[in-house]
Amino acid sequence: MRAVTVTPGNPKSLRCAADWPEPATDEGAVLVEALAVGICGTDHEIIAGHYGEAPPGVKDLVLGHESLGRVLEDPSGTLQPGDLVAGIVRHPDPVPCPNCAVGEWDMCRNGRYTEHGIKALPGFARDRWRVQPQFAVGLDPALARVGMLLEPTSVVAKAWDHIERIGNRAEWQPQTVLVTGAGPIGLLAALLAVQRGLAVHVLDRATSGPKPDLVRALGATYHAVPVNELDFEPDVVVECTGAPVVVLDVMCKAGINGIVCLTGVSSGGRKIDFDAGSLNRALVLENNVVFGSVNANRRHWDMAAEALARADRSWLESLITRRVPVGAYAEAYTPQPDDIKVVLDFAA
Structure with missing residues (x-):
């Protein structure tokens, strides 16, 4: 399958792999088909080699932390096939610290948290990805074109x-x-x-x-x-x-x-x-x-989903100034003067 990757620390390593392996089941029970990924300044900084960390034992990091997809399967029954979903970016540290232990991974005290597409977890810029049910946020079906805005929201x-x-x-x-x-x-x-x-x-x-x-x-x-x-x-x-x-x-x-x-x-x-x-x-x-204030925990993601569901859809769509198919990924990651939100479209 396709995946947009970088080698962290190498500013000339952005590429779209055509033969990236399917997500391993230990990444999570919920299998999701990617629809789109939003692009932000964090992605540009990782591409420039300023930071970013690949998963343990892997050279490359799959980009993408502003996700949107449709559920393909969820054996836990938490979500149903066809549900619109986004994946929570940050996961708690393994110790865990007092905050991570109560689901406040956005307030992690020891810095050992991980983040999809940023720090030690593969991102969502790939045709299919997995998450555990507690890190999958269901979205109103009406947000099918703008749901990748959930992470910044x-x-x-x-x-x-x-x-x-x-x-x-x-x-x-x-x-x-x-x-x-x-x-x-x-x-x-x-x-x-x-x-x-x-x-x-x-x-x-x-x-x-x-x-x-x-x-x-x-x-x-x-x-x-x-x-x-x-x-x-x-x-x-x-x-x-x-x-x-x-x-x-x-x-x-x-x-x-x-x-x-x-x-x-x-x-x-x-x-x-x-x-x-x-x-x-x-x-x-x-x-x-x-x-x-930085990042967010599950409660904030749920609050954000409610806020987007109440918002005017046409206004939300107006925030997305460019939708670029995966085949033109390099164009998507090249900033333009009037960009607000650029989206890499996996469904195109």
Whole structure:
């Protein structure tokens, strides 16, 4: 069968194997036929050789962590043949740590977790794949064209879950949300904010292309100005760029009792002249909270599936700016200026 693979650490190793072996039964009882795989920045970084880890005893890593497929068989009876499904990316570490032991593998304490298509588990960019039933998430059949968005939606579902948990430390009546970055994570974070009935503002550098229209189609407000030029102080900020200047600016911009959730991963090495004392004073005197959020556990995946089922299908489809057949896999993994979400189509 076909599989898109890399040799981790080798930036010129991307290929599509035509004779990849069928998934071993020890990968899981649920056998799934791949429909599509979403592509994100993590894939590009693995292809560039920055990180990635093949399964033990194997040289190559199958890419793909944003999955969508149809169940072929599930002897456990948890799912039925034909069910639409996505595979959870992260699996708990084998020790397990206290968090992994209770199903909170997104909060793993010792770093020994594994991840499909990223770290020590084969990914979903292959014609067929397997997972254990507890790592298979059923989807509404109406999501057959957009279900690969479940993985990035799970990331922001976790972010919102933790925002609300922190907010409930006291009487909390948030009104205004600022999302920085209008990529897939930012747009999906805005979607979940709109579903919560909040006034949503999205900030991005783009002044043309699909991003402004996608934000407005949600009923949100689009801004293409620096954070410090905004004329409001948000109750909640979901930061999705990882740009150091933006990260610092939103920490300073949040209102009293504000909550800033950082989801973007910054690259190191850049130094900024910054008044840390003033930021500390503001955070303390205004009871503000800044926290980081990454990955998701099963509860968040289920929350994400519910959020996508409630969303407007045409808006979700508009996030997918390119659908590329597997035969043109190299094109799919080559970024284009107006890309939002690119999908590798196994069903084409």
